[in-house]
Amino acid sequence: MTPQKIIQQFIFAIAVGFLFYWLNIPVGWLLGPMIVGILSATVLGYPQPLPSIFMTLGKAFLGLATAVRFSPDTLILAANYAIPLLLCIAVTGIMSLFHGYLLARFSGIDRVTGLLAFIPGLASSIVAIGEEMGADAVAIALFQYLRLLLVILIVPTLATFLFPANPESVNTVPSLTTEESSIPLVSNLFILGICSGLGIWLGQKFNLPASGFLGTFIVGLVLFWTFPEYIQVPQWLFQTGLLFVGLSIGLKFNVQTVRQLFKAVLIEAGLVISLIFCCLAxxxxxxxIAEVDIVTAILGLTPGGFEAMIATVVQLGGDTSLVLAMQLTRMLMILLLAPWLTAFVRKQDEKDV
Structure with missing residues (x-):
């Protein structure tokens, strides 16, 4: 692709990203550029991928933005309920994998794509992992955000209907926004740049699954947990990562997969609803087991829709801090295990061929 064509694609992607952001569409900076890429590839009739550096940087930025959301305090709080929490996370994970297996079996997509379609976690991160593992990233993005949409629509509505708000026990929502960095912006960005470069290099050197994302995520955790000053990951950097990943994925779209995906979407919708009720149970x-109030327990183990679950628990008066700790602990476990599990399934598929 020529530099002029690349610039043109980015102009359209940024415009649609702003539109989706203005319309409050979930993760609009990923979906908008991805749709631009899909439409462009569809009009031409064949994929037209961007240079790989854009996807690599995008996944590194997502790794940083993911790592900054974790802190030792949330893990310490979750440790008070360690055994029942880990048990429930394990059962939830097994149910998710089983539903992914059913999706792959009944829709005809490959098992890695089916697996990643149902892994509950940060959807943008799962898409990035899937792309690097050789799965169908467009299908994963579609399935992940359909799952997220259904979860956001069904769970808060169902929880609000079954467990009306208790005004006397409403908690104060924890801040989900980043505070101001205590060091100059230029120095802050320089440190993030070093962290990204080091994470990409280490991920490739040690052959980590999803190396661009996972390597930077691990380096980011070490940095944010040990650096004496607060390091900020600007919102625009996260949006840039989504933009790079979304456009890169969209431009790889192959229109011949549409028929297969249409059937899979119908199957997935039913499986997602089934998974939601399994997670409620x-x-x-x-x-x-843990003698935690039922609102906190259900919203803490819901597979996805992190921000929506926090807003719902605040409204209904559950334990906001515990829901936050449960969701973040589950996300951390998934982000660390998903690449390895995906690599294992990929190897098994290769042996079966």
Whole structure:
């Protein structure tokens, strides 16, 4: 692709990204550019991928933005409920993998794509992992955000209907926004640049699955947990990562996959609803075992829709801090294990061929 064509693609992608952001569409900076890429590839009739450096940098930026959301405090809080929490996360994960297996079997997509379609976590991160592992990133993005949409629509509505708000126990929502960096912006960005470069290099050197993302994520955790000054990951850097990943994925779109994906989407919608009710049952079990209120238990173990779950628990008066700790602990475990599990499934598929 010529430099002029690349610039043109980015102009359209940025314009649609702003539009989706203005319309409050979930992760609009990923979906908007991805749609631009899909439409462009569809009009031409064949994929037209960007240079790989854009995808590599995009995944590194997502790794940083993901790492900054974790802190030792949330893990310490979750440790108070370690055994029942880990048990419920494991059962939830097994159910998710089983639904992914069913999706792959009944829709005809490959098992890695089916697996990643149902892994509950940060959807943008899962898309980045899937792309690097050789799965169908367009399908994963579509399935992940369909799952996210259904979760956001169904779970808060169902929880609000079943468990009306208790005004006397409403918690104060924890801040989900980043505070101001205590060092100059230029120095802050320089440190993030070093962290990204080091993460990409280490990921490639040690052959980490999803090296661009996972290597930077691990380096980012070490940096944010040990650096004496607060390092900020600007919102625009996260949006840039989404832009790079979304446009790169969209431009790889092959129109011949549409028919297969249409059938898979219908199957996935039913499986997602089934998974939601399975997770509600698991949340009820956690409520019984750990003696945590049922609102907190259900929303803490819901597979996705992190911000929506926090907003719902605030409204209904559950334990906001515990829901935050449960969701972040689950995300951390998924982000660390998903690449290795995906690599294992990929190897098994290669042996079966």
């Amino acid at each position: 698991i949340g009820y079990g956690f409520h019984q």
